[in-house]
Amino acid sequence: MQKLGLGQAVNQALREEMRRDPRVFIAGEGVGVGIHNSPMLPTDGLVEEFGPGRVKDTPVSEAAIAGLAVGAAEAGLRPVVEIMFNPFFTLASDMIVNHAAKLRYLSGGKSSFPLVVRMKSGAGFGAGCQHSHNLEAWAAHCPGLKVVMPSTPADAKGLLKSAIRDENPVVFIENMGLYFTPGPVPQEEYLTPIGKADIKRQGRDVTVVTWSSMLWVAFGAAEKLAGQGIEMEIVDLRTLTPLDKETILASVKKTGRLVVLHEATRTGGFAGEIAAVVMEDGFPSLKAPFRRVTGPDIPVPASPPLERFYIPDEEQLIAAVKEIVETGG
Amino acid sequence: MQISADKKIEMLQTMILTRKFEDALAELCKIEGKIPGMMILCTGQEAVGSGACAALEPLDVIITNHRSHNHLLAKGADPGELMAEIFCKSTGCNKGKSGTLHLAVPEVCAPCTTTVVGGSLPIAVGQAFAQQYRQQDRVTVCFFGDGAADEGSFHESLNLASLWQLPVIFVCENNLYAGAQRFDEHARVKDLAQRASAYAMPGRIVDGNDVLAVYQATMEARQSAVTGGGPTLIECKTYRCRGHGETDQQLYQPRDEIEKWQKKCPIPRLSDELVSQGLITPDGLKEMETRAGDIVDQAVRFAEESPYPLPEEALDDVFA
Ligand SMILES: Cc1ncc(C[n+]2csc(CCOP(=O)(O)OP(=O)(O)O)c2C)c(N)n1
Numbered sequence: 205m206q207k208l209g210l211g212q213a214v215n216q217a218l219r220e221e222m223r224r225d226p227r228v229f230i231a232g233e234g235v236g237v238g239i240h241n242s243p244m245l246p247t248d249g250l251v252e253e254f255g256p257g258r259v260k261d262t263p264v265s266e267a268a269i270a271g272l273a274v275g276a277a278e279a280g281l282r283p284v285v286e287i288m289f290n291p292f293f294t295l296a297s298d299m300i301v302n303h304a305a306k307l308r309y310l311s312g313g314k315s316s317f318p319l320v321v322r323m324k325s326g327a328g329f330g331a332g333c334q335h336s337h338n339l340e341a342w343a344a345h346c347p348g349l350k351v352v353m354p355s356t357p358a359d360a361k362g363l364l365k366s367a368i369r370d371e372n373p374v375v376f377i378e379n380m381g382l383y384f385t386p387g388p389v390p391q392e393e394y395l396t397p398i399g400k401a402d403i404k405r406q407g408r409d410v411t412v413v414t415w416s417s418m419l420w421v422a423f424g425a426a427e428k429l430a431g432q433g434i435e436m437e438i439v440d441l442r443t444l445t446p447l448d449k450e451t452i453l454a455s456v457k458k459t460g461r462l463v464v465l466h467e468a469t470r471t472g473g474f475a476g477e478i479a480a481v482v483m484e485d486g487f488p489s490l491k492a493p494f495r496r497v498t499g500p501d502i503p504v505p506a507s508p509p510l511e512r513f514y515i516p517d518e519e520q521l522i523a524a525v526k527e528i529v530e531t532g533g
Numbered sequence: 534m535q536i537s538a539d540k541k542i543e544m545l546q547t548m549i550l551t552r553k554f555e556d557a558l559a560e561l562c563k564i565e566g567k568i569p570g571m572m573i574l575c576t577g578q579e580a581v582g583s584g585a586c587a588a589l590e591p592l593d594v595i596i597t598n599h600r601s602h603n604h605l606l607a608k609g610a611d612p613g614e615l616m617a618e619i620f621c622k623s624t625g626c627n628k629g630k631s632g633t634l635h636l637a638v639p640e641v642c643a644p645c646t647t648t649v650v651g652g653s654l655p656i657a658v659g660q661a662f663a664q665q666y667r668q669q670d671r672v673t674v675c676f677f678g679d680g681a682a683d684e685g686s687f688h689e690s691l692n693l694a695s696l697w698q699l700p701v702i703f704v705c706e707n708n709l710y711a712g713a714q715r716f717d718e719h720a721r722v723k724d725l726a727q728r729a730s731a732y733a734m735p736g737r738i739v740d741g742n743d744v745l746a747v748y749q750a751t752m753e754a755r756q757s758a759v760t761g762g763g764p765t766l767i768e769c770k771t772y773r774c775r776g777h778g779e780t781d782q783q784l785y786q787p788r789d790e791i792e793k794w795q796k797k798c799p800i801p802r803l804s805d806e807l808v809s810q811g812l813i814t815p816d817g818l819k820e821m822e823t824r825a826g827d828i829v830d831q832a833v834r835f836a837e838e839s840p841y842p843l844p845e846e847a848l849d850d851v852f853a
Contacts, residue, residue, distance in 0.1 A: 237713045239781040263683035263719040264650045330569025332632050334648045506632025507621035513844035
């Protein structure tokens with residue numbers, strides 16, 4: 205099977221969808237001609253294949269980029285727009301949060317806004333907090349949006365294709381670190397459903413729910429814990445909203461223990477939502493208290509030791525798991 | 534306006550210091566693991582910050598952006614503390630929290646730097662409002678690029694500053710590129726200064742490689758601002774001789790365009806003039822360069838010898 209980085213998988217999805225559907229266009233800062241040329245980047249080579257009429261380089265104008273998507277989507281196109289980094293979502297958010305997310309409902313279901321907003325996210329580049337701030341929980345808090353955060357290249361391809369074909373606005377967040385680690389991606393055409401979590405590892409002792417790059421931290425921890433006789437089940441959420449409650453609840457029913465792992469900051473983070481779902485609908489299954497492993501409540505600092513301190517790691521996850529496995533009966 | 538010899542020499546010194554500072558960074562950032570994050574330099578644009586800041590009083594404020602080194606050095610920031618912060622060390626001006634992108638030096642009235650394009654403008658409006666509110670004879674200079682003039686924040690800020698006649702000077706550093714986009718690929722106007730007229734504000738076009746012209750325009754804008762004349766937009770026409778950042782190979786910038794602008798370098802432009810006018814001797818100039826080189830060497834040494842912050846220091850300076 206071909207091996208692609210997550211950015212390349214996104215690239216393949218974009219190409220396939222643009223070839224399939226002439227309504228699909230992309231727009232954003234540097235999506236045609238950018239400052240970096242690398243085959244690992246999501247929009248590499250697209251302007252060469254599809255031309256500047258469908259691959260639109262825009263000025264540095266996030267509100268207009270997002271609004272362009274809203275207007276063009278209602279008018280029958282299939283916009284896939286890029287907001288360079290997740291923190292700049294704040295500049296685009298009026299159009300996405302107040303408009304894309306609400307207007308279909310407000311029209312009584314008559315108008316629709318099938319658009320995708322792609323963004324890079326994730327710490328680990330020493331760029332500091334104005335480039336590295338994971339805001340997925342903000343987007344997930346808005347009814348009317350779907351929020352997708354793939355962790356593997358294969359999922360990224362299938363999910364982005366589904367996102368482009370979805371009748372609703374989809375926020376699609378790509379962890380930049382994943383661009384550079386190739387993984388297997390089926391060559392053929394396939395769609396990965398939005399709203400379905402994926403059990404990436406089976407285990408009987410504890411459920412770890414995670415998404416995006418943190419999946420790989422979970423894998424590392426699972427490996428080590430397996431050596432100590434603790435079997436972790438890893439639920440890769442893939443989609444924050446709509447949330448796949450069934451898969452989470454079924455896993456917790458099996459293991460009786462739940463840890464949520466995310467890179468975003470703690471307070472108001474999406475771990476809280478997952479905990480609430482399990483409290484409401486899966487409480488009798490729990491044999492031990494819920495734990496979450498997240499970034500601390502600080503902006504992401506630039507200096508490497510500080511940034512490493514910020515990013516949740518295997519040791520923290522292992523400690524959380526052991527605590528509830530050992531004390532939780 | 535007559536510009537004193539001392540002032541001219543001060544501006545030359547600032548430009549030379551900036552150039553040496555950034556030339557050192559351009560080399561250092563190639564060494565794996567030496568400097569985290571991005572490296573965004575202003576080679577060829579030193580006249581803008583050096584001229585504008587030379588026209589300011591110590592208590593005047595500057596708000597700058599991702600390409601900030603020159604602005605901050607020109608405002609008087611300590612080169613060692615800046616360098617250490619760029620190295621992400623604990624002795625840096627922001628204890629390693631910022632790195633190169635968000636250098637804050639309130640000690641010299643450069644209280645915050647934002648790398649969100651267009652973010653500097655509304656903050657500058659707020660600073661200027663406080664200056665007006667507190668009846669201080671002070672101004673705020675806001676530095677931003679041509680790309681930032683496409684953000685909504687540019688337009689909202691100019692309108693509000695004009696409406697309330699705030700003492701703010703919008704210094705647009707039009708280096709002909711915003712990322713990989715040439716100016717005429719991201720805006721139809723020939724001059725961004727034109728946009729000032731939409732907000733009933735004076736808009737001036739200045740040769741951004743002529744530090745004396747930048748100085749003069751800023752002096753006039755300052756004079757107007759502190760006497761109730763409100764804001765000014767100054768568009769400094771200059772050129773980004775390097776890539777957007779050091780990882781940008783400039784594939785989209787024509788070679789001859791770069792070379793044409795390298796010849797317009799603001800530093801020899803002023804130093805030749807000062808030498809020919811006898812305001813500085815060739816030896817004096819050499820000495821000035823050596824001194825700037827020493828300051829930079831010392832700053833680099835300080836940065837290199839300084840420790841990284843301890844991991845738990847990530848939790849310091851958390852107030853909310
Ligand atoms: C809101 C926002 N959008 C995009 C970016 C990414 N970005 C950083 S610098 C830059 C180009 C800015 O161009 P300009 O304002 O002309 O300044 P210059 O880099 O030329 O100094 C872009 C798009 C950003 N930092 N902030």
